Amino acid sequence: MATPEAGGSGGNNEGCDPSVTYYRLEEVAKRNSAEETWMVIHGRVYDITRFLSEHPGGEEVLLEQAGADATEGFEDVGHSPDAREMLKQYYIGDVHPSDLKPKGGNKVRIG
Numbered sequence: 001m002a003t004p005e006a007g008g009s010g011g012n013n014e015g016c017d018p019s020v021t022y023y024r025l026e027e028v029a030k031r032n033s034a035e036e037t038w039m040v041i042h043g044r045v046y047d048i049t050r051f052l053s054e055h056p057g058g059e060e061v062l063l064e065q066a067g068a069d070a071t072e073g074f075e076d077v078g079h080s081p082d083a084r085e086m087l088k089q090y091y092i093g094d095v096h097p098s099d100l101k102p103k104g105g106n107k108v109r110i111g
Contacts, residue, residue, distance in 0.1 A: 021093035025069075028095070032067030034059065038092075039070040043100055046090040 016022055023038075023045045031038035037049045039062070052059040057077075065073050 016097060017094075022096040023093050024096050025099045029067040032063075034063060037062060037066045039065050039068060040095055041069075041071050041074050041087065043095050044091055045093045045095060046087060047092045048090050051090060 025040070028038050028040055028045055031047070034052060035049070036047075037052060038045060038047050040046075048055075048062060052062055055062055061073075
């Protein structure tokens, strides 16, 4: 489904919190331009469109991660506690549980 899903609607959202709006990764991926910029950090979806021009590192670095999971890039930069707090104002929902990577990765063992 390419539209946001409200948790708890229907029987397909097992494990979802009904108070959270869930987005599929394919929906996030469509928001990858300066006109509409979404990204995922730690399984949470942020609409950072209005922050682009304010970002101290420039908007280009954000646009490179737009529409994708930017967790690794966000953590690699070493954002301050203030930056992490600021991120909360851009929160719009969570990644749908069925789109989350399993913990521990999906490494295949051969042998």
